[in-house]
Amino acid sequence: MSSTVDSTGIADASRSGATGRPAGPRGAMSRVSRSGRGRLTPYLFVLPAILYLGALLAYPVVVNVITSFQQLTAINLLSGDAAWVGLDNYRAALHDPLAVSAAEHSVAYTAAAVVVQMSLALGLALLYSRTFPGARSLRSLYLIGYAIPVVVSAQVFRWMLDGRTGFVNWVLQSLHLQDSHAPVYWLADTRTALPAVIAVQVWLGVPFTMIALNAGLMVIPQDLYEAASIDGAGPLARFRYVTWPHLRPTFFTVTILTVIFCFKSFDLVWIATQGGPAGASEILPTLAYRLVFQQFQFGEGSAVLNVVFLVLLALSTVYLWALHREDKTQ
Amino acid sequence: MRRRRSRWAATTLGTVFVALYLFPVYWMVSASFKTQRDIRAIPPQLVPLRPDLSTWAERIFGDPRVFHYIANSFIVALGTMVLTVVLAAPAAYALASLPLRGKQVLMLASLSSLMFPAIMLATPLFVIFSRLHLTDSLLGLVLADTTLALPYAIVLLRPMFASVPQEISEAAMMDGCNRFSAFARVILPLVVPGISTVGVIAFLWGWGDLVFALTLTGDESKRVVTTGLWGFFGANTSDWNGAMAFSTLAMIPPLVLFLFSQHRVTAGSIAGAVKA
Numbered sequence: 001m002s003s004t005v006d007s008t009g010i011a012d013a014s015r016s017g018a019t020g021r022p023a024g025p026r027g028a029m030s031r032v033s034r035s036g037r038g039r040l041t042p043y044l045f046v047l048p049a050i051l052y053l054g055a056l057l058a059y060p061v062v063v064n065v066i067t068s069f070q071q072l073t074a075i076n077l078l079s080g081d082a083a084w085v086g087l088d089n090y091r092a093a094l095h096d097p098l099a100v101s102a103a104e105h106s107v108a109y110t111a112a113a114v115v116v117q118m119s120l121a122l123g124l125a126l127l128y129s130r131t132f133p134g135a136r137s138l139r140s141l142y143l144i145g146y147a148i149p150v151v152v153s154a155q156v157f158r159w160m161l162d163g164r165t166g167f168v169n170w171v172l173q174s175l176h177l178q179d180s181h182a183p184v185y186w187l188a189d190t191r192t193a194l195p196a197v198i199a200v201q202v203w204l205g206v207p208f209t210m211i212a213l214n215a216g217l218m219v220i221p222q223d224l225y226e227a228a229s230i231d232g233a234g235p236l237a238r239f240r241y242v243t244w245p246h247l248r249p250t251f252f253t254v255t256i257l258t259v260i261f262c263f264k265s266f267d268l269v270w271i272a273t274q275g276g277p278a279g280a281s282e283i284l285p286t287l288a289y290r291l292v293f294q295q296f297q298f299g300e301g302s303a304v305l306n307v308v309f310l311v312l313l314a315l316s317t318v319y320l321w322a323l324h325r326e327d328k329t330q
Numbered sequence: 331m332r333r334r335r336s337r338w339a340a341t342t343l344g345t346v347f348v349a350l351y352l353f354p355v356y357w358m359v360s361a362s363f364k365t366q367r368d369i370r371a372i373p374p375q376l377v378p379l380r381p382d383l384s385t386w387a388e389r390i391f392g393d394p395r396v397f398h399y400i401a402n403s404f405i406v407a408l409g410t411m412v413l414t415v416v417l418a419a420p421a422a423y424a425l426a427s428l429p430l431r432g433k434q435v436l437m438l439a440s441l442s443s444l445m446f447p448a449i450m451l452a453t454p455l456f457v458i459f460s461r462l463h464l465t466d467s468l469l470g471l472v473l474a475d476t477t478l479a480l481p482y483a484i485v486l487l488r489p490m491f492a493s494v495p496q497e498i499s500e501a502a503m504m505d506g507c508n509r510f511s512a513f514a515r516v517i518l519p520l521v522v523p524g525i526s527t528v529g530v531i532a533f534l535w536g537w538g539d540l541v542f543a544l545t546l547t548g549d550e551s552k553r554v555v556t557t558g559l560w561g562f563f564g565a566n567t568s569d570w571n572g573a574m575a576f577s578t579l580a581m582i583p584p585l586v587l588f589l590f591s592q593h594r595v596t597a598g599s600i601a602g603a604v605k606a
Contacts, residue, residue, distance in 0.1 A: 148584065
């Protein structure tokens with residue numbers, strides 16, 4: 001990765017804060033900083049973005065917290081004078097068997113998708129980080145899967161996983177892995193719906209993860225591999241003693257990001273199954289959508305979303321910590 | 331000799347994997363050119379044996395609603411792109427190279443807002459927009475989509491501004507520019523690749539959004555491609571020809587944009603989100 005890609009900004013900000021920018025030509029600097037307006041100018045650059053995110057990102061989060069303590073319904077939505085109900089919404093969610101099973105599905109969905117996706121992406125990243133003709137172009141072709149709207153991919157997989165006309169069943173039947181008289185309706189069967197959407201989630205996530213891991217692999221100095229080879233290290237030993245120690249920080253960061261992406265996944269599950277059949281693939285985001293926008297239970301929906309938010313907040317704290325640590329080690 | 335052979339083996343393996351990975355995309359496009367009967371053929375036709383344009387003619391070109399949805403999606407995606415770049419570029423520049431207090435806090439806030447699920451914002455935005463009469467409006471969708479694209483754009487753009495030597499803006503200011511004109515006339519042209527990457531990503535975001543379109547709009551006239559696809563081919567569809575044709579159409583604009591933008595830059599920025 002080129003040195004220009006420094007996504008954290010944390011380390012950089014602290015560096016420049018400590019030493020200060022090298023003073024430029026004196027005339028320009030003093031002319032700007034002499035007046036108060038000059039010192040305030042930098043803030044004018046960030047102000048629009050801050051106001052925007054304050055109004056449309058931070059304020060909504062506050063509204064969400066408030067709503068979760070209220071009895072907000074379709075009737076008092078516009079006036080906003082909803083009764084305060086304390087923790088009732090959270091209690092309702094905790095005692096709602098649908099919410100409990102959605103939470104379990106969310107954990108299973110995330111865990112399974114992350115494990116499979118990270119393994120596949122690591123294998124692919126190792127393959128495409130080797131120098132062979134066409135490696136770069138082939139690697140970037142995976143990004144087509146990233147550029148396509150999730151709604152479109154989900155629609156394609158709905159068909160491919162269809163019981164009667166789906167391609168997947170045809171392959172399985174051709175290989176005699178499935179009885180052609182007992183086709184599996186992957187997304188409509190309570191036993192297979194969750195595993196099937198997990199598989200599609202992996203398909204969606206692999207490009208991002210692979211490209212990111214690949215970037216981590218590319219910065220490992222090539223002479224380390226040559227030295228290891230001279231010492232008689234085979235491919236496995238080279239992976240264990242050269243690749244893995246260097247890749248581990250990146251792998252960790254990418255894993256956390258993948259966990260976050262999987263945990264908040266909504267579009268795919270909504271298009272593929274709407275959480276069904278009979279709640280078999282209901283995860284927390286689809287449950288929250290159902291509560292708020294189909295049953296107009298804003299309070300309980302917000303409570304569920306706040307729980308999701310807390311989990312994501314904890315995860316992103318780990319992510320930021322990991323990025324920071326990566327910065328320091330480099 | 332052995333080494334060369336193993337390199338070509340890697341190319342073969344790499345090609346096979348890409349082909350397997352992209353097969354669903356091919357399957358979608360080819361299905362849109364099959365007849366109703368051929369799409370159900372067993373064994374499936376890997377290549378449309380009787381290429382047929384009737385699905386495209388009837389379901390896509392023959393249906394004015396489709397073009398209405400496409401137009402709406404373009405408005406939302408372009409609006410998101412413009413608003414995101416206009417807000418993100420100056421902020422990222424200031425965070426990269428201007429004296430500013432609280433930089434770390436701002437960067438932390440931007441980074442952590444990458445984690446926001448759209449559905450988590452959809453509920454409060456629906457409450458707020460309902461009171462402001464911004465539901466059922468394309469402007470509302472642009473505002474909502476930008477909310478999630480903006481932090482990402484700032485995070486991606488900041489290092490690109492940081493790589494522009496400080497001397498350049500100082501020289502411009504010696505020549506009589508103020509901070510704003512130095513930024514607009516001198517710095518900005520130097521980071522056009524970065525700006526276009528961020529623009530592409532914001533466009534993809536606006537184009538592909540389902541959650542906000544689903545929650546903040548309901549009116550037929552404000553439908554976009556994603557909600558249109560869902561509306562036409564919802565839970566109980568078996569019209570796979572139509573669904574695949576519409577899906578193909580919905581894929582084209584982001585794909586074209588993606589292929590013609592420097593996808594290596596895009597790949598680099600994806601990597602940048604995880605690798606310092």
